[in-house]
Amino acid sequence: MTRYVLGRFAGIIGVLFIVSIMIFLMIHTIPGGPFDAMPTTSEFREIPEHIREKLMAKYGLDKPLYVQYFRYMWAALRGDFGISFRYGEPVTDFISRSWPATAQLGLSAMAIGIPIGIGLGILAALRPNTWLDYLTNVVVITTFVTPVFVIAIMSIIIFAVILKWLPSGGWGEPKQWILPTFVYALGQIGGMARFTRASMVDAMQAEYVRTARAKGLRESAVVMRHAFRSASLPLVTLLGPMVVNLLLGSFFIEAIFRIPGIGGQITLALYNRDYPVIMALILLWTFAIAIAYLVTDLLYGVVDPRIRVGGTM
Amino acid sequence: MASELIQEQQTRTYWQDVWQRLRRHRVALVALIVFGLIILYSTGGPLFSSYSVSKTDLRSRLIAPSTEHYFGTDELGRDIALRIMVGGRVSLFVGFSVALVSLLIGVVIGSTSGYFGGHLDSVLMRFTDIMLSIPSLPLLLILSRYGGGSVWSIILILSVFSWMGLARIVRGTILSIKQRDFVEAARMTGARNGRIVFRHILPSTLAPVIVNATLTLGFAIIAESSLSYLGLGVQPPTPTWGQMLIGAQQFMETAPWLALIPGLFLFVTLLCINFLGDGLRDALDPKMTLQN
Numbered sequence: 190m191t192r193y194v195l196g197r198f199a200g201i202i203g204v205l206f207i208v209s210i211m212i213f214l215m216i217h218t219i220p221g222g223p224f225d226a227m228p229t230t231s232e233f234r235e236i237p238e239h240i241r242e243k244l245m246a247k248y249g250l251d252k253p254l255y256v257q258y259f260r261y262m263w264a265a266l267r268g269d270f271g272i273s274f275r276y277g278e279p280v281t282d283f284i285s286r287s288w289p290a291t292a293q294l295g296l297s298a299m300a301i302g303i304p305i306g307i308g309l310g311i312l313a314a315l316r317p318n319t320w321l322d323y324l325t326n327v328v329v330i331t332t333f334v335t336p337v338f339v340i341a342i343m344s345i346i347i348f349a350v351i352l353k354w355l356p357s358g359g360w361g362e363p364k365q366w367i368l369p370t371f372v373y374a375l376g377q378i379g380g381m382a383r384f385t386r387a388s389m390v391d392a393m394q395a396e397y398v399r400t401a402r403a404k405g406l407r408e409s410a411v412v413m414r415h416a417f418r419s420a421s422l423p424l425v426t427l428l429g430p431m432v433v434n435l436l437l438g439s440f441f442i443e444a445i446f447r448i449p450g451i452g453g454q455i456t457l458a459l460y461n462r463d464y465p466v467i468m469a470l471i472l473l474w475t476f477a478i479a480i481a482y483l484v485t486d487l488l489y490g491v492v493d494p495r496i497r498v499g500g501t502m
Numbered sequence: 503m504a505s506e507l508i509q510e511q512q513t514r515t516y517w518q519d520v521w522q523r524l525r526r527h528r529v530a531l532v533a534l535i536v537f538g539l540i541i542l543y544s545t546g547g548p549l550f551s552s553y554s555v556s557k558t559d560l561r562s563r564l565i566a567p568s569t570e571h572y573f574g575t576d577e578l579g580r581d582i583a584l585r586i587m588v589g590g591r592v593s594l595f596v597g598f599s600v601a602l603v604s605l606l607i608g609v610v611i612g613s614t615s616g617y618f619g620g621h622l623d624s625v626l627m628r629f630t631d632i633m634l635s636i637p638s639l640p641l642l643l644i645l646s647r648y649g650g651g652s653v654w655s656i657i658l659i660l661s662v663f664s665w666m667g668l669a670r671i672v673r674g675t676i677l678s679i680k681q682r683d684f685v686e687a688a689r690m691t692g693a694r695n696g697r698i699v700f701r702h703i704l705p706s707t708l709a710p711v712i713v714n715a716t717l718t719l720g721f722a723i724i725a726e727s728s729l730s731y732l733g734l735g736v737q738p739p740t741p742t743w744g745q746m747l748i749g750a751q752q753f754m755e756t757a758p759w760l761a762l763i764p765g766l767f768l769f770v771t772l773l774c775i776n777f778l779g780d781g782l783r784d785a786l787d788p789k790m791t792l793q794n
């Protein structure tokens with residue numbers, strides 16, 4: 190078991206190194222640099238050449254790429270992810286400052302989306318071809334095929350522009366939390382309901398469910414303790430990456446609803462060629478996803494004793 | 503002569519079967535028709551429009567849908583209907599090209615990996631796994647800055663990130679097929695690897711490959727519009743549906759049609775592709791029918 194986890198960790202570190210080299214090379218070779226233009230109040234002004242050179246030297250950007258890379262990684266290994274070119278503050282400060290909004294949005298979307306999604310999926314599987322099943326299907330298909338920004342814009346038009354119930358953006362007062370949270374949750378509801386329904390339909394036809402019924406268990410016990418227990422297995426796979434994505438934010442939701450979280454920042458950082466911010470955010474993301482997969486695989490063993498790792502490893 | 507006749511009849515009946523089953527799938531049929539109309543509208547429509555895609559006309563800004571401009575005009579006075587058509591051309595072209603390119607990459611990698619096995623297989627599959635474990639959206643964002651936002655660069659970038667599923671499916675199918683008797687028989691008759699792969703094995707992977715290509719088409723259109731929406735896709739003045747939504751956001755209060763129309767086109771197109779994919783899956787291979 191310990192050996193398995195250690196092995197996986199080595200794999201994760203390997204992937205992180207590959208990703209860090211790829212990203213580093215990529216962002217440094219895209220046309221344009223961080224100090225090509227100076228954002229003034231409204232327009233972009235050219236920065237004089239001699240100042241630009243000084244700035245590049247100050248941040249070590251005049252060195253050969255491999256020197257820059259090793260310097261960066263050496264500092265990063267000790268927890269120093271550099272200073273944002275744009276904000277002049279350490280990237281770690283910047284992330285811890287903008288993360289709370291993202292986390293709040295993600296956690297509340299999860300708290301709403303996952304139970305509703307699983308509930309809808311179970312009910313739809315138990316009562317096929319009823320209005321509830323059709324409703325679930327509509328939600329599932331809509332969220333599956335529609336890009337999230339289209340849903341977000343449509344919901345703003347309906348609830349903020351036409352009905353005038355809710356504000357169209359911002360992140361100060363609770364009223365502004367409602368729309369983005371629900372739009373975000375809708376996607377989770379769709380994803381969860383889709384998988385729950387599919388695996389519940391399978392599970393309900395299984396022999397052990399018939400056995401459970403035959404021995405006279407209440408229907409609720411049959412559904413929850415027997416069918417759902419095994420049907421939840423594929424859901425565990427889904428949950429890990431989903432949690433990570435929710436916690437690291439959505440470019441779209443945060444940009445459209447003007448939420449000051451980290452999701453919206455990565456596009457800005459790309460525009461500004463803010464190398465330290467891009468590197469830190471993408472490495473953080475890759476790491477979190479890899480960890481999520483690892484936790485998922487370990488959780489498998491908890492949910493399903495048949496595939497517990499370690500015994501045979 | 504006789505055997506040729508029989509063979510021809512068999513191939514025809516398979517495709518006839520497929521068509522029969524697809525026709526019975528009502529939703530898929532409707533989706534096919536609507537999707538066809540959208541393609542027709544965006545490819546043929548501009549021929550009948552007297553407006554210009556990029557020329558601005560400040561006197562006719564933000565006109566609500568009317569007889570003259572049935573989808574209205576945008577903040578620069580451009581006819582939205584025409585921009586929808588041209589944007590549709592771009593989005594659909596990108597979508598189909600990405601589906602095609604990633605199909606080629608996926609089939610080549612998947613079949614090489616599955617057929618030859620061994621070290622080659624493990625190297626290729628490790629590579630596929632790494633590609634899958636890299637979060638694609640941020641990478642897409644970075645890479646999209648390379649080509650300067652030309653249609654071709656977007657197609658290339660999206661294709662690089664969408665072949666993995668196909669490669670795995672092809673590999674899986676080939677692994678299960680290559681042990682079958684008819685492949686062994688082909689090898690006995692002295693057929694070369696290339697002939698075995700192309701004539702005997704790949705046709706069996708056709709059904710999952712077509713279905714997966716449909717999914718990729720939908721994915722590519724979503725990804726293209728997402729990049730465009732973030733301002734990182736195909737660059738103006740070439741319109742795309744995603745790009746039309748960026749500008750629209752400032753005018754949601756005063757001119758909601760600006761956002762509604764491209765949003766609706768995007769939604770309906772993707773809905774059609776999804777239903778078509780479902781229908782094709784059922785039609786191409788009845789065994790693959792989802793159990794729900």
